[in-house]
Amino acid sequence: xxxxxEMLKDLRIDRSAPARSNAGxxxxxxxxxxxxxxxxxxxxxxxxxxxxxxATVQESAGGGAGTVLNATGYVTARRKATLAAKITGKLxxxxxxxxxxxxxxxxxxxxxxxxxxxxLAWSQAxxxxxxxxxxxxxxxxxxxxxxLARTQGLKDQGIKSQAxxxxxxxxxxxxxxxxxxxxxxxxxxxxxxxxxIRLWEDSIVRAPFGGVVISKDAQVGEMVSPISAxxxxxxxxxxxxxxxxxxxxxxxxxxxxxxxxxxxxxxxxILDAYPDWRIPAHVITTIPSADRQKATVKVRIGFEQLDPRxxxxxxxxxxxxxxxxxxxxxxxxRLFIPRTAVRREGEQTIIYVVKQDRLERRAVRLGAPEGDNxxxxxxxxxxEQVVIEGPNxxxxxxxxxxx
Numbered sequence: 001x002x003x004x005x006e007m008l009k010d011l012r013i014d015r016s017a018p019a020r021s022n023a024g025x026x027x028x029x030x031x032x033x034x035x036x037x038x039x040x041x042x043x044x045x046x047x048x049x050x051x052x053x054x055a056t057v058q059e060s061a062g063g064g065a066g067t068v069l070n071a072t073g074y075v076t077a078r079r080k081a082t083l084a085a086k087i088t089g090k091l092x093x094x095x096x097x098x099x100x101x102x103x104x105x106x107x108x109x110x111x112x113x114x115x116x117x118x119x120l121a122w123s124q125a126x127x128x129x130x131x132x133x134x135x136x137x138x139x140x141x142x143x144x145x146x147x148l149a150r151t152q153g154l155k156d157q158g159i160k161s162q163a164x165x166x167x168x169x170x171x172x173x174x175x176x177x178x179x180x181x182x183x184x185x186x187x188x189x190x191x192x193x194x195x196x197i198r199l200w201e202d203s204i205v206r207a208p209f210g211g212v213v214i215s216k217d218a219q220v221g222e223m224v225s226p227i228s229a230x231x232x233x234x235x236x237x238x239x240x241x242x243x244x245x246x247x248x249x250x251x252x253x254x255x256x257x258x259x260x261x262x263x264x265x266x267x268x269x270i271l272d273a274y275p276d277w278r279i280p281a282h283v284i285t286t287i288p289s290a291d292r293q294k295a296t297v298k299v300r301i302g303f304e305q306l307d308p309r310x311x312x313x314x315x316x317x318x319x320x321x322x323x324x325x326x327x328x329x330x331x332x333x334r335l336f337i338p339r340t341a342v343r344r345e346g347e348q349t350i351i352y353v354v355k356q357d358r359l360e361r362r363a364v365r366l367g368a369p370e371g372d373n374x375x376x377x378x379x380x381x382x383x384e385q386v387v388i389e390g391p392n393x394x395x396x397x398x399x400x401x402x403x
Contacts, residue, residue, distance in 0.1 A: 215240040349363065
């Protein structure tokens, strides 16, 4: 059995052996764990953040006449015509192209007129024959009157009898009646010639007013007709002409705000094709009829000065300006936000404002809509960013990513 002293020797630490330390490994493991936790926390926060689109709260420019109503519409022409022939026939000439300017009476197209010209020539020949026959009768009538005068003298001398005088008088009366009949026949022939000329002129299509050709719908060799006939092989229109001097704007205004529109009211128009061009205009009239389906009233607006850049059917946005002395007009300082930013929660109107990647829920008070925007009466400040597109489950304080 070993002695206690020997057992104590076995429990001694050998100081001569090299020391082993695990402190370095502990630090490495701790750093890796910290990085993993931080990365997981960052990824979790980004994954939970909703992606939204924002718009800036806009403030109307101060000074001058304020805008009382916005609307959208189109440029239209009061004088616009699709030209067609009065008769059915084949086109032999088409003298227009798209974009061409024409004057009133310009020959747009011609139809085949061989038959009408032949009928006109026949009528003119009949008229000439009637006139020659009338001239012959006039000569014979003059001779008969001279014969009657001689017979009357001879009867007075007792050389001619009363029977001879009556026969000569009957000849004069007959020729006078024939001359009257032939005069009526000449008038009928003249009327027939005028009719044939009118029918021949119907083969010529002329511009009813000056303007610009905006479409060419038929070609040489095609059949045209004033009515739809022959299926898809017969054209009913040759071209469309627009009087560019008659261009104006037509907009539909919600009937709830039509009281803000008055004849002669100043309007500012902006074409969709030229968003930086503000065109002065004015209200011509309000059409006295409402559309029950859309609950709108049509308003006609005239340009103060026409421009070649203004074309029919262009989209346009208009702003009806405050009239002098209008006590119902809103103040010159107003805030606008897109309609898409407005949300409803029960009876409240809610807007979500983005501040430092966080959402702030705001209850706001809104005014009348004006086009794609709506007036903000309370709850927002100019320059703030509001959410216009995002998930439906947004909440106050939620983290978001703006794109």
